[in-house]
Amino acid sequence: MAVPPVPTSAGRPAPSRGAARRILAPLALAQFICSFAGSNMNVMISDIGEDLDTTVQGVQIAITSFLLVMAALMIPGGKLTDRYGRKRCLVCGLLVYGVGALLCAVAPGLGVLVLGYSILQGVGTALLIPPVYVLTTLLFTDVTSRARAFGAVMAFGGFGAAAGPLIGGLITSALSWRAAFVFQALVVALIIVLSRRVEDPLPPDPGRDFDTGGAVLSAFGLIFLVMGILATDDNGWLAAVLLLAGVLVLAWFFRWSRIKERTGREPLLSTSLFHNRTSNLGLVTQHLQWLLLMGVSFVVAAYLQVVRDYDAIRTGVVFTAATLGLLASSLGAERLAKRREQRTLVMAGFAVSVCGIAILIPMAHGTPSAWAFVPGLLLIGLGLGVMLTPSVNIVQSSFGEDRQGEISGLSRSVSNLGSSVGTAVAGTILVADPAFGAYAAAMIVLGVIGLGGLGTAALLPRGKGRIG
Structure with a gap:
């Protein structure tokens, strides 16, 4: 395949600690707000349904469509970073996302909500997320600093997904579900201001096909x-x-x-990307991780609101356990990466997450307290925090700088497709009958998928990827 030559950043020194923080702040926040958008809607199901006169299935379609638009456009978004520049695509995506958030805040019906949330925020995310991962790879050139940077970005992403229900619940209960979208628009404005400090290390190539x-x-x-x-x-x-x-x-x-x-x-996606076995296995683990996270989040949130009649804040508080678990394991990610191979960490993450799912099923049955969900959610958060960063690092580090735009788009598309499929599969089972039988069936399906992730991680090559 004839691919235009891309300047290299080899030999460029890693940024100082202060410069690294300034670079990472907008990139990590960008990942946070996109992950937050995908999960905070789960605690607004009842409020949005009542306000816009729609059903649980209508809200599920909006959530799944948002995740699907991201997945469908992430590969093209990754390619556009090479043509128009990573910084430019980042800012453009943020602007589209912000407009979508404001449109949702004033939505008079489900149609406008889908336009603002599913379409505009989905398109904005597809434009801004690939640059986050490409810039992180290009600006942090040595293995240790890159692992630390990806750890921060993935920690914020995981935190956004896990804490979305709690933050969204607090905002919805204190103000309204519409205020949660205003919050997103304000965070986007902050990211745009902070991103002025980020410099694109490689020039764009407008002539690229x-x-x-x-x-x-x-x-x-x-x-x-x-x-x-x-x-x-x-x-x-x-x-x-x-x-x-x-x-x-x-x-x-x-x-x-x-x-x-x-x-x-030059095709949109070079088939040679799939010739790397390690990257292929890493992509599968990424897909299954986000499938588990978003699937469990939707099932538990819908069950608590529809069956238990919990409001947004009570539902969000229950998810605090997952947030704390994810934060705890993410904070120790760099230390773990120095002591254990990335393959081991991904396997451990899936094993712990599957145990959490197994605990959720019997403990929720027949108990009046939602706190029965806490142990399982805590384990799921711990497991995800352990394995999110290693999976991304495995994939991104499998290719050189000239393939970063391409592999970043593919990586994020696979992850967001996992989020979309997780919500679709779990939601389809649950919406049929939200009572315990359907809830248990959805959780069992997710548990089996988690075991598939564990088996995939076991196939990753040994002896590679330990940091330090």
């Missing part, structure tokens, strides 16, 4: 897949047709990419 056909095919393939999952509960035949269409369109996309490579043109 952009594979529009590949972007359309990849987006529609992913959309059909997730829509098929969502349709499973209502119409089995429609679900089968959509799932088949998704598989066929994605197969067409990969064939399209191979043809472009053979003729010397």
Whole structure:
């Protein structure tokens, strides 16, 4: 494949501690607010449903669509960073995201909410997240500083996802669910101000080709897949047709990419990225981690609100356990990375998370106290905090600087597809009958998926990735 040469940053010194903090602040906050947007809606299900006269399924569709738009556009977003520059795409994405948040704050109905939240915030996220990971990789050049930087970014991302229900619940109970979107817009404004200190280490390449056909095919393939999952509960035949269409369109996309490579043109996604076994396994673990996080979050939040009749704040408080667990393990991520291989950390994370899911099922049954959820959520938070950073570092470090835009878009697309599938799968099971039987079934499915993640992590090569 003929890929334009990209300047290298080899030999560029790692930033000083003070400079590193200034660089990481906007990047970590950007990951935080996008992860927050994906999870804080879970505690607003009842409030939004009453205010906009919609159902739990309507809110689920909005949440899943937001995650799906991110997943579908993340690969094109990663490619655009090379063409237009990482800093420019970051700021542009933040602006689109902020406009979407403000539109949601004044939404008169579900349609406008979907436009602002699912579409605009989804597009904004797809534009701004790839630059976060590319800039982190390019600006932190040695293994130790890069691991520390990814640890901070992933900690903020995990914190946003885990603390989203609590923060969203507090804002919703004190003010309204609309104020949560105003909060997002204010954070975005802060990030834009802080991002002035971030410099793009590589110049943009405006002449670089952009594979529009590949972007359309990849987006529609992913959309059909997730829509098929969502349709499973209502119409089995429609679900089968959509799932088949998704598989066929994605197969067409990969064939399209191979043809472009053979003729010397640059595809949206180089198929050579999938020749790296370690990266492939890391991508699968990323997908399953976010599937577990968002799936569990939606199931527990919906169960507490619909079955237990909990309000937003009480639901959010229950999720504090997951937030504390994730923070505790994230704070020790760098120390753990120096002592243990990344493969070991990912395996341990899945094992602990699966134990947490197993505890959630029997402890929630027949008990009047929502505190029965705390031990399980705490373990899930601990497990996710241990494995999020190693999985990202495994994937990003598997390629050189000239592939960072491409692999970053793929990595984030895979992760966000996991979030979307997690919400779709768990939500589809739960929405049919939110009582304990459906709740238990959804949690069992997530537990089995977690075991699949543990098996995948066990296949990662030994002897690689220890930091320090």
